[in-house]
Amino acid sequence: MNQSIDTRCGFIAIVGRPNVGKSTLLNHLLEQKISITSRKPQTTRHRITGIKTEGNVQFVYVDTPGLHKEQKKALNRAMNATVLEVLKDVDVVLFVVERLIFNEEDQMVLDAMQKLKVPVLLLINKCDQIENRERLLPHIQRLATLRDFAEVIPVAVLTGHNLDTVQECVAKYLPVGPFMFPEDQVTDRSSRFLAAELIREKITRQLGDELPYEVAVEIEKFAMEGPTLHIHGLILVDKPGQKQIIIGNAGDRLKMIGKAARLDMEQAFDNKVMLHLWVKVKSGWADDERALQSLS
Ligand SMILES: Nc1nc2c(ncn2[C@@H]2O[C@H](COP(=O)(O)OP(=O)(O)OP(=O)(O)O)[C@@H](O)[C@H]2O)c(=O)[nH]1
Ligand SMILES: [Mg+2]
Incomplete structure (x- = not known):
């Protein structure tokens, strides 16, 4: 059978403000360390591509620097520009926020996606750190009014909670088409x-x-x-x-x-x-x- 009819493949941008766990998410989805992480904001500076091929689906995840307000230095401006550039050409977006927080920088990310037509999945990460569990549902309901998100999924990347769901949801939204990378390739970075x-x-x-x-x-x-x-x-x-x-x-x-x-x-x-x-x-x-x- 023709591979291009059977298979799905597409780019998935991982965006969010600094330190919400984007790179940790990429590494856990790939089950391999491709993108560096730390407890400090602005760890990622470049777009990092992580590729995962499972069955007839190829996921091409793109980790991005955290979108941030402070843009005094050329480095910081370049990092923000990278995020906007990546958003121009993807099939699905994973918008990562953390715990019960939605602040000005999260809003900046949301604004940057205003004109996007592709599905945006909202991931609420670090759920393991939410003490008042009963506040999660109202928080989700409030976030769901901010945009027509394709899905809203609470996750805890570090413990792996709900990551299977994330991958299944992403697969649904990927376009039908041939693989873009060899099946065993994990990144396009050297x-x-x-x-x-x-x-x-x-x-x-x-x-x-x-x-x-x-x-x-x-x-x-x-x-x-x-x-x-x-x-x-x-x-x-x-x-x-x-x-x-x-x-x-x-x-x-x-x-x-x-x-x-x-x-x-x-x-x-x-x-x-x-x-x-x-x-x-x-x-x-x-x-x-x-x-x-x-x-x-
Ligand atoms: N408790 C908890 N910590 C997490 C979780 N996911 C990520 N972290 C921690 O959050 C911190 C930031 O993670 P990164 O993956 O570097 O965050 P990032 O969004 O890529 O950050 P930038 O590259 O700076 O934009 C690290 O110390 C992670 O270990 C989670 O599910 N639970
Ligand atoms: Mg990062």
Whole structure:
């Protein structure tokens, strides 16, 4: 039988304000870590595609940076622009909010989708953290008046609650058509990109609030030598003081960052990894449109 008649395939954007759990959702839907996560807002900076093929359905999920109000720096403006760009060309949208909150930034996301004709599924995440359960239903009813959502689904991504339902619902709305990617492909991002992101994740997670978000990572080497994958990562910071914070006492912190990143890389690349990290000051990169392009 002709595959294009039998199969469904489409793009599903995952949007929402920072920190609601979009990247965690992508990783759980894929059952694989593709997108980095942390408890801090604005962790994701790029559009990240995660592909899942199950039976006759291919889901092409697109994780996006959290849409946010603060747009002073070029980096922040670029992140918001990425979200709007992704929304232009998708088949289904997963709009993620959290707990019983719907604030100004959630409203911004909703406004950005005003003219969209494709189905928007509203996911209320972190339901595991809702103490007053009886308040959930009225909250859902209120949110349902904000737009004609195709579905409203309470979920807890971390515990997996209702994720099957999400996937089943998404499948219903995907257009009939041939697969766009090979069935075993999980992302369209390169291994180099994933390596840089894993390093950035460990920095974001380990540095608490000591460091602003002005850190970027470039991979200078990514090569097999014998049975070992050698990766060299250059960490760019904005100010000399930040370099010292990342390096830590006698290099302690950089070692911890390196170790955690290496362990994740070995899992992601299914190979022994030798990771070298350097830190360099490159002032103003988060405000430099050209530098941003080289990072995307
Ligand atoms: N309790 C609880 N925490 C969750 C759940 N889903 C995600 N989180 C946590 O929420 C935090 C933010 O998750 P991310 O996936 O990085 O959020 P994001 O929306 O991608 O954030 P940005 O990339 O910054 O826009 C992390 O600490 C997650 O572990 C959930 O279902 N329950
Ligand atoms: Mg994210």
